[in-house]
Amino acid sequence: MALSFRKLLYPLLLVAGLLGGFGIAALFSGDDDAAVSASGVETAADTGTSSGGAVYTCSMHPQVRSTDPDEKCPICGMDLIPVPTEEESAGADTDLPTLSVSPRSAALMRVEVTPVARGSAQVPIALFGMLERDETRLRTISAWIPGRIDWLYVDFTGVEVEAGQPMARVFSPRLIAAQEELLHAIRAARELEQEGIGVVREATRLTVEAARDRLRLLGLDAAQVAALERREQVEDHVTVPAPVSGVVLERMVAVGDYVDTGAPIYRLADLSVLWAQLEVYESELRWLKAGQPVRLTSEAYPGDAFAGHVAFIDPVLDPRKRTAQVRVEVPNPDGRLKPGMFVRGVVTAGATVAGVAEAEESLLIPASAPLLTGKRALVYVQQPGAERPTFEARQVELGARAGDWYVVRAGLSEGELVVSQGAFKIDAELQIRGRPSMMRPEGGAAPGHAHGHAQEEAQHAGHEAAATATEHAGHADQAADVGPAPESFQREIGRLVTAQFALVQALADDDPEAARAAALATDAALHEVDATVLAGASARERWNALARQMHAGLDGVARAGELEPQRRQFEAFSDALTAAAASFGMTGTGPVYRAVCPMVQGRDGFWLQPREEIANPYYGEAMLRCGWVAETLVAPAGAEATP
Incomplete structure (x- = not known):
């Protein structure tokens, strides 16, 4: 009994x-x-x-x-x-x-519902970069005539100058000869004014105009030529003015230097408009287009915001950082902003820009409402008129995610109440x-919750057991103990690895609700693995031990309500999954990379991801790109898997 x-x-x-x-x-x-x-x-x-x-x-x-x-x-x-x-x-x-x-x-x-609203989806895009000079507003002051620099009105860099301000005096014998030629032509024209043949007078007049043009080509403006004619005295120096207002970036000559025609004397920059060279990830490029307003902030002026607009988007990506340059024109009339300052920018983009096929007024639901599993998206809708709160599942087709909202393309109507929490x-x-x-x-039965002594054993195993499994999984002697796994089993491991990519992405996105849903989806894939095809008791025992550890980690992620405990539970699952993939192998996946972060609770933390670009599930947005690819387990088509 x-x-x-x-x-x-x-x-x-x-x-x-x-x-x-x-x-x-x-x-x-x-x-x-x-x-x-x-x-x-x-x-x-x-x-x-x-x-x-x-x-x-x-x-x-x-x-x-x-x-x-x-x-x-x-x-x-x-x-x-x-x-x-x-x-x-x-x-x-x-x-x-x-x-x-x-x-x-x-x-x-704690069920909360939110009505399906119709509105314009707005996506805040964060940018980061540095201020630079506007290349179209750079000027070079050059010598129009050969000669000797006898005086520099600005003899050091950084000085602000106004348009027309004297910059240098140049002594030029050619200028003297040109001035004398004009004065002689003017005197001859006066002598022939009352007497002389008409053809001669016309020729003399043309000579005067040619002499004036020659002086203008040598750098004298109309006012300077008129002043020469009034005083009727040759000026042995020419003054070089500033063509635009700006800041002196570089002085190219010194007093006493001889210069040829076209030789640079100063370089100026008009800083009334600056360029902000910002970086944007390739996944966010679709939201940007030229002309969008940008709000900029700088550490130099906390609390102040500066307005600009997108002027240019680089058509080429940086292959190492996977980012593109976005140029923003920033008005700087008071000169507060300086080239070289670091700035942060925010572009609030609508879901209709850059060719994204969303209506100007789209149906929107909170990003916390849908439960995502693979290609399916499910929401729970409260039924109107029910005697008691009744919630019905509805499969929906989602569009782009716009910040805290999702665009709904099909499956819901405006005004329906969806469960947002x-x-x-x-x-x-x-x-x-x-x-x-x-x-x-x-x-049918609920997706697996390890029971009895098995769950207790898995929960008490902790990170130490998973770390030990991971450490030894890659050794040849350990793989030899379990023997070669059948191809059907390796395909199921591949499906399990593919399923957990959504969990990795949810944690990297700092989305605890999505992480819960992804953990359940991964757990379902884990339950589908049939270990009866494994040959030998040692192989089945090893798989059962790793499966218990994976299930305990997934169960912990699903039960946790916050990111930090979810990430601790994910680490145990990820370690066991990595060990299983190393021990039994996997097929039927796309590229699989084993990534590592050296800052997970004072040790290395590993995970499997489908891309080379790091998306850190242990820190999310705080340190999204922290880590590196330690090993390519499954290489892209045409490449070889290499550590």
């Missing part, structure tokens, strides 16, 4: 753990739906024996079905648990995942009840 009670005790404990996943059943006491949650699964004690028609499954491998409550899972060897019947899953007769709760239950679950809790409750949900649209 004691032995029989012990066999029944494990399923009872497992059911209690599953139904208490989010504390919903305990808190729903007194509600109609509490009875559903509390009795959604019968134990072997309730159904008697297999003769009562009860069906049992493994929580880690829900595809397993048996009518014998004493049978073990043929894949992992764990005890089986009862599958809830249709009567026990109230409301399971609908094809759509639907959950009806009392108002008190909805409050305890608590969608994961609703989905988890449906999974506990064995109802259709995001992860299991067909319904």
Whole structure:
């Protein structure tokens, strides 16, 4: 009798753990739906024996079905648990995942709804860079005539000058000869004014005009030529003025130097308009176009903002940083901004720019509303007019993400109430009840929660066990112990690795809700791995140990409500996954890179990602590019995998 009670005790404990996943059943006491949650699964004690028609499954491998409550899972060897019947899953007769709760239950679950709104999606794009001089506003003061520099009015750099201000005096014999030629021509014209043949007078007049043009070509303006004619005295020096207002960047000559025609004397820059050379990641280029307003801030003037606009977007990417240069023109009439200052910019872009096919007025939902799994996006919509809060799952087609919002292309109507906070809790409750949900649209047992001693062992293993597994997984002797894995098993490992890419991206995006959903999706892929194809007890034991560790980490990510505990749990999962990929191999994936961050709790943290560009899941936006690719596990087509 004691032995029989012990066999029944494990399923009872497992059911209690599953139904208490989010504390919903305990808190729903007194509600109609509490009875559903509390009795959604019968134990072997309730159904008697297999003769009562009860069906049992493994929580880690829900595809397993048996009518014998004493049978073990043929894949992992764990005890089986009862599958809830249709009567026990109230409301399971609908094809759509639907959950009806009392108002008190909805409050305890902290469910918040937001109406689907129609508006213009705005995406804030952060940019960073440095101020530079406007290349179109650079000027060079050159010598128009050969001669000797006898005086410099500005003899050091950094001086601000005004247009027309004297800059240098040049002594030039050629200038003297040209002035004398003009004065002689003028005197001759006067002598022939009263007398002389008309043809001669016209020739003399043309000579005067030619002499004036020659002086203008030598750098004298019309006013200087007129002054020469009035005083009728040769000026042996010519004054070189500043063509524009600006700052002297460079002095090219010294007093006493001889210069040829065209030799540079000064270089000036007009700083009334500056260029901000900013960098933007290639993933954000689609939001930018020329003419967009930009708001700039500088450390030199905290609290002040400067306006500019996008003038040019570099058509070529930096292949190392995967960024493009964006040039912003910034007015600087008071000269407060200086070339070389670091600045930050923000462009608030609409989802219609740069060819993105979104309507000017689009349907928008909060970014926290959809549960994303692979190519599917699911939201929970509160049904209007229901006696109790009732939430129905709806598959939607999403457009671009615009900051804290998603554009909805299909699946929702304006004014419908979508769950913006608590969608994961609703989905988890449906999974506990064995109802259709995001992860299991067909319904049935909840995605795996390692049970009994197996879960306890995995949770206590911690990072040390995962680190040990990772450390030894790559050694040849360890791989030899498990033997070669069948190709079908390697394909399932490949699907598992591909599924966890969404989890890596969610953590890198600092999105805890998306991380929860991705953890469940990855857990579902983990449960689909069939270890019965492995040859040898050592291979199956090793896989079961790594699978328990992976499941414990994914379960921790799904249960955590904040990023920091999610990232700690992810590390244990990632270490075990890396060890599994190294031990058994994987096929059927795209490129896979093993990346490392040296600053994870004072040690190296590893993860698998599909791109060479680092997207750090342990720090997110705070240090998104911290780390490097330690090894190429699966190279892109045409390349070889190399460490």
